[in-house]
Amino acid sequence: MHAEQLTRALIRIAPLVLIVVLWETATLGGLVNTAFLPSPVMVFVALADLLNGGEISKNLFITLFRAGMGLALGAISGVWLGLMMARSTKFRAWVAPIVGGTYSLPKSALIPLFALWFGIGNITAICAVYLACLLPMIVNTFQGVISTPKVLVWSAQTLGTGERQMLTKIYLRHALPDILTGLRIALGFSFVLAISSEMIASTSGIGKLVFLYGENGAYDYMFASIACVVIIAFMCDRAMVALSDWYLRWHESAEKGDAA
Amino acid sequence: MTPREGSEPSRKAGLRWRSVASVLLLLAIWEAAARAHIAPPILLPAFSVVAVALARVIADGTLPADLVLSLYRAFVGLDLAGASGILIGMLMARNRAVRWLMDPLVALGFPSPKIAFLPVFVLWFGIESLSKILLVAFACVLPIIIGTFNAARAVNRVLLWSAFSLGTTHQALLVRVVLPACYPRIFATLRIALPVALITTFTAEMVAGGGGMGATLVYSQRFFESPTVFAYILVMLGIGLVLDAGVRAFQHRYLAWAEG
Numbered sequence: 096m097h098a099e100q101l102t103r104a105l106i107r108i109a110p111l112v113l114i115v116v117l118w119e120t121a122t123l124g125g126l127v128n129t130a131f132l133p134s135p136v137m138v139f140v141a142l143a144d145l146l147n148g149g150e151i152s153k154n155l156f157i158t159l160f161r162a163g164m165g166l167a168l169g170a171i172s173g174v175w176l177g178l179m180m181a182r183s184t185k186f187r188a189w190v191a192p193i194v195g196g197t198y199s200l201p202k203s204a205l206i207p208l209f210a211l212w213f214g215i216g217n218i219t220a221i222c223a224v225y226l227a228c229l230l231p232m233i234v235n236t237f238q239g240v241i242s243t244p245k246v247l248v249w250s251a252q253t254l255g256t257g258e259r260q261m262l263t264k265i266y267l268r269h270a271l272p273d274i275l276t277g278l279r280i281a282l283g284f285s286f287v288l289a290i291s292s293e294m295i296a297s298t299s300g301i302g303k304l305v306f307l308y309g310e311n312g313a314y315d316y317m318f319a320s321i322a323c324v325v326i327i328a329f330m331c332d333r334a335m336v337a338l339s340d341w342y343l344r345w346h347e348s349a350e351k352g353d354a355a
Numbered sequence: 356m357t358p359r360e361g362s363e364p365s366r367k368a369g370l371r372w373r374s375v376a377s378v379l380l381l382l383a384i385w386e387a388a389a390r391a392h393i394a395p396p397i398l399l400p401a402f403s404v405v406a407v408a409l410a411r412v413i414a415d416g417t418l419p420a421d422l423v424l425s426l427y428r429a430f431v432g433l434d435l436a437g438a439s440g441i442l443i444g445m446l447m448a449r450n451r452a453v454r455w456l457m458d459p460l461v462a463l464g465f466p467s468p469k470i471a472f473l474p475v476f477v478l479w480f481g482i483e484s485l486s487k488i489l490l491v492a493f494a495c496v497l498p499i500i501i502g503t504f505n506a507a508r509a510v511n512r513v514l515l516w517s518a519f520s521l522g523t524t525h526q527a528l529l530v531r532v533v534l535p536a537c538y539p540r541i542f543a544t545l546r547i548a549l550p551v552a553l554i555t556t557f558t559a560e561m562v563a564g565g566g567g568m569g570a571t572l573v574y575s576q577r578f579f580e581s582p583t584v585f586a587y588i589l590v591m592l593g594i595g596l597v598l599d600a601g602v603r604a605f606q607h608r609y610l611a612w613a614e615g
Contacts, residue, residue: 110456111463131479188373193381199595201554203561204569204588207576211584212398286468287554294473294562295573302471306562309474317474325467332466 133315142319151304151323158293158300159327161217162285165224169285170278173232178266180233181240194233202227202284203291210296220292220300227288228281235277239270272346275339282335286328400582408582409589417571418590425556425567426594428484432491433552437545440496444503445529445537461500469494470558482565487556494555495548502544506537539610546602550595557591 115135121127122134129137145151180187180194202223209219243266251265267274293302301324308317382402388394389401396404412418446453473490480486510533518532560569568587575583 106455108459111459114460185373189377192374192378196378196592196596199550199599200588200592201550201557201595203554203558204572204591206561207572207584208588211576211579211581283466283468287470290468291470291558291562294470295558305471305474309478314478317478321471321475324471325463328467329463 130314133318137315138318138322141313141315142322145316145319145323151301151320154299154301154304155323155327158289158302161220161292161300162224162289165221165289166228166281166285168221169225169228169281170232173229173277173281174236174267174274176229177233177236177270178240178262181237182262182266194230197226198230198234202230202288203295206288206292206295209292215296215298219296220289223292224285224288227284231277231280231284232274235273235280236270239273240266243269272339272343275335275342279332279335279339282331283328286324286331290324397579397581400585405582405585405589408580409586412583412586418587421566421568421571422590422594424484425553425560425569428487428560428567429491429552429556432488432556433495433545433548435488435492436495436499436548436552439492440499441503441534441541443496444500445507445534447500447504448507449529449533457500461497465497465501469555470562473559473562476559477563482563484565486563487559487565487567490559491552491555495552498548498551499541499544502547503537503541506540506544507533509540510536542606542610546599546606549598549602553591553595553598 118127118132119135122129122132127134133141176190176194180190205226206219206223209222213219213222247265247269248261251261256264289300290302290305293300294306297303301320305317305320305324308314308320385399386402389396389399389404393399400408409418443453443457447457448454469490472493473486476486476490476493480489514532514536515528518528523532556567557569557572560567561573562569564570564573568591572584572587572591575581575587
């Protein structure tokens with residue numbers, strides 16, 4: 096069983112290995128100009144150097160802090176706003192046009208505005224991430240809560256569930272799969288916005304690091320830092336999926352067993 | 356708590372009135388706050404000042420030129436992504452070797468923040484339109500591949516069996532049965548990819564320059580021309596709304612047969 100899983104994993108990642116090998120042979124054969132595309136070995140050497148020097152972990156930590164703060168704040172206020180919108184028609188009527196309007200606004204357009212207001216650095220990045228994460232959280236929570244079956248609501252009410260308990264035990268519980276879907280979308284946005292705002296208005300973070308290496312022509316280091324970003328984003332996404340599966344193991348969608 | 360059952364049209368009119376009112380209220384608060392000098396005008400120019408700036412940039416032709424350039428980049432990139440993404444997704448669904456080859460690339464690429472690759476695209480394709488178009492294509496192609504793949508896998512088997520028994524060849528099956536059956540889901544995916552194309556274009560322009568809405572926005576911010584910054588953000592908001600409404604109208608007109 097164990098060996099079988101291992102073989103399957105190896106078959107799965109084989110194309111990646113194949114591409115790296117092809118890339119290396121192409122560089123060795125002189126088909127690729129290393130000034131434009133450093134060889135995998137060069138990138139690995141740069142990566143090892145970066146990891147040793149601590150430069151990448153410092154900047155990565157800054158980026159993760161910005162993305163994480165924005166995501167957490169956006170998730171909390173998004174769930175609250177989505178719940179309010181679903182439960183109160185009046186509140187929805189006032190808020191819906193603003194949510195609908197900002198939903199299709201490219202959030203990165205606000206980065207220069209935030210830079211104007213808050214200067215460059217943490218607050219600008221966190222604000223941009225916050226807004227980008229807020230909207231999918233509102234929309235998904237709203238969908239989840241508004242689709243709560245009346246039967247569930249009535250049953251809970253007959254059994255004497257209080258108003259406050261209705262929110263946490265019925266509405267939010269029913270919306271949980273949608274909220275977690277929204278959280279996965281927001282997670283993706285949080286990386287994009289954190290890195291974008293670092294490239295536009297910051298002096299630190301992994302986005303700035305990638306950009307600086309590009310400007311200084313240290314392309315092996317640039318590719319190494321991009322590889323770090325890709326791997327971290329991939330692992331966070333996988334962790335998010337695993338977390339949702341675990342949280343929703345009681346839910347009927349768990350039976351299908353086929354995620355992503 | 357339950358919504359009151361008024362007559363449907365009058366309730367809708369009431370909601371619409373509130374929606375308009377909430378947007379107008381927001382603008383009024385903005386204008387009043389700016390007039391009351393809550394913040395220096397460089398941080399918060401009044402709405403009327405922004406409107407004048409908007410009229411100016413439209414009249415002198417900078418905004419229309421930027422808009423055309425940005426939309427050109429976004430749409431060419433989206434078209435490239437659509438053509439290649441649908442092809443790859445279809446092949447992945449119908450051919451095991453292609454699926455084996457593409458699966459780890461898609462799995463790794465999908466959650467990664469594509470904007471981090473911008474310096475690579477600038478290095479390879481320069482700072483003009485080409486690098487932006489290709490980055491947009493790269494950012495949009497992954498959701499399109501996944502959407503097409505899932506759509507093609509979900510095609511009703513009865514359709515395939517019927518076509519086979521009526522003597523349809525393999526190639527004809529793909530083009531005449533599988534692809535049309537996937538249209539609604541592929542279209543839904545394109546609707547997701549459209550804002551991604553816009554965001555990626557604007558952000559790439561903000562970071563790398565080379566003209567367009569994003570570049571002018573960042574230049575205006577650097578020179579503290581706040582009314583222009585606000586005017587450009589308002590226009591970006593408008594583009595998002597107009598495009599989304601257009602896509603929805605298209606879906607309603609041509610894909611109504613697939614709805615519920």
